[in-house]
Amino acid sequence: MFLNVTQLSVQYPGQAQAAVDGVSLGLRAGDIGVLIGPSGCGKTTLLRAVAGLERASSGSIALQGELVSDGQHHVPAEQRRIGMVFQDYALFPHLDVGRNVGFGIHQRPKAERAARVAEVLQLVGLDGMQSRYPHELSGGQQQRVALARALAPAPRLLLLDEPFSNLDVDLRERLAHEVRAILKAAGATALFVTHDQLEAFAIGDVIGVMHQGHLHQWDDAYALYHRPATRFVAEFIGHGVFAPAQIRQQDGEVVVQTPLGALTDVDECPLPGAYEAGLCDVLLRADDIVHDDAAPVKAQIVRKAFRGSEFLYTLRLASGEVVMTHVPSHHDHAVGEWIGIRPQVDHVVTFERGGAAGSPPAPAIQRSGHPPAP
Structure with a gap:
């Protein structure tokens, strides 16, 4: 696995319950994983722990086989080669698009930096817009500038924290499909946090449903909907x-x-x-x-x-x-x-009957010569 999270817990001082409690998941290279769940379920804390912005209380995080976090060791965020796209995009209003995108690669030679900026802007469909300023762009275009800036240094993992939450509801699902196409074209491995199921279904290869710090299921959208692992997943996904x-x-x-x-x-x-x-x-x-x-x-x-x-x-x-x-x-x-x-x-x-949120369904049995689905 490209990303391996094993029995990870994150507990803040003074809190009785861990924000992330014994979570394990794996993400393959080139796949897009999505964490979804209600507010306060721990999905953003888990994303921040992967980024290196939160310390693991126990368990471990490994990236490309390198241990980057456990209860004793913590590789700082700036040394993990991870890109992030935040909820508010965090674009510099006084810098044009080209300088915003090139901010993370300013140490490269000028010609090389300009070529990389042009390359990622073309990838996100904004080629030729280097001289525009953030206030001259639509919300969707600003989001793509933020994505281009995160991709410019060629991070080994890209993290996206509710990147569409500031956009109109009608735009979110369409942009999720566009971002998925961009990430696939870039060959990027990404972990995405959202509370919107349609966004999750549109962008994710694999989706994790979280509740009260626990990961209830890490699966594709079809399995979450038709074969939920717990009562909470059954209730949370779909109508x-x-x-x-x-x-x-x-x-x-x-x-x-x-x-x-x-x-x-x-x-x-x-x-x-x-x-x-x-x-x-x-x-x-x-x-x-x-x-x-x-x-x-x-x-x-x-x-x-x-x-x-x-x-x-x-x-x-x-x-x-x-x-x-x-x-x-x-x-x-x-x-x-x-x-x-x-x-x-x-x-x-x-x-x-009346079971708890974490209770699993009874297992299916084989009949009519058909094996139960995995």
């Missing part, structure tokens, strides 16, 4: 709810009984014995629920959010259970209206 369910045997098949009816014909599902009396909570995501006027189960719309091509409906069943569903926007129903719904669940994910 969904936990509904009470019972797993039981029926005619030789495993059936998951839910408020929406029975889930059958599922390849991956725990056996009833995984829980006492088969009682559990099942994760029902918005794309697991299909609007169908002919369905016997009806639900009342209690909230609707227009998303352009679709609505996100929050629905309440007659039993009081709440579920969510995505519906094409031409199905424009009023709040308070009752509509037909049915379950269409490909990945049955269940948890202990």
Whole structure:
């Protein structure tokens, strides 16, 4: 692994709980990793520890096989050859774009420095803009100048701390795709911090979900969504709810009984014995629920959010259970209206009834000749 973080803990003096608690992760050369989680979860502290701006209380950080931090040793940030892009870009307003980008390589000969500045500006799509000043640029252009400045010294690792948070919501996801393309073209290895899932999905090869200092899962976006490692990941990623369910045997098949009816014909599902009396909570995501006027189960719309091509409906069943569903926007129903719904669940994910945030799902079993997904 290019970056190896092993059982890393960072604890600030006077605080009872570690800001980062026993985190382990690996990042391959050329990959982009993303840390995501709610405010105060420890993701920025972890990024700062990798940068060398925070000391490890225990555990270790190794970069390209070199130990840069553990409980006893600490390589200073300026000796780690790590580039950083901050939330506020930290551009010098009195310097033009060329001098901002060349700031970190000022010791190089003038001609070599100018060539490198031109090279990275072309990489970020700002070639020919060396003479502009930061106040003459849009927010997105300023962000790319900050990225070019971080790339100019050819760091072995690039760290980005919520770099899009000052931009309009509509611009963030598009710019995340652009930055991913820039980093891939540069062959850069990067670790990125955000609280925005769409940004994380757009830019990351691998994504880590953090909560209260712990890393719950380090995986690709598809696995986080469909095969969450803990109840917290299941709740944090995407739109969904936990509904009470019972797993039981029926005619030789495993059936998951839910408020929406029975889930059958599922390849991956725990056996009833995984829980006492088969009682559990099942994760029902918005794309697991299909609007169908002919369905016997009806639900009342209690909230609707227009998303352009679709609505996100929050629905309440007659039993009081709440579920969510995505519906094409031409199905424009009023709040308070009752509509037909049915379950269409490909990945049955269940948890202990009322379990803690860190509790894992019961393991899937093999049926129908298909191995469980990794």
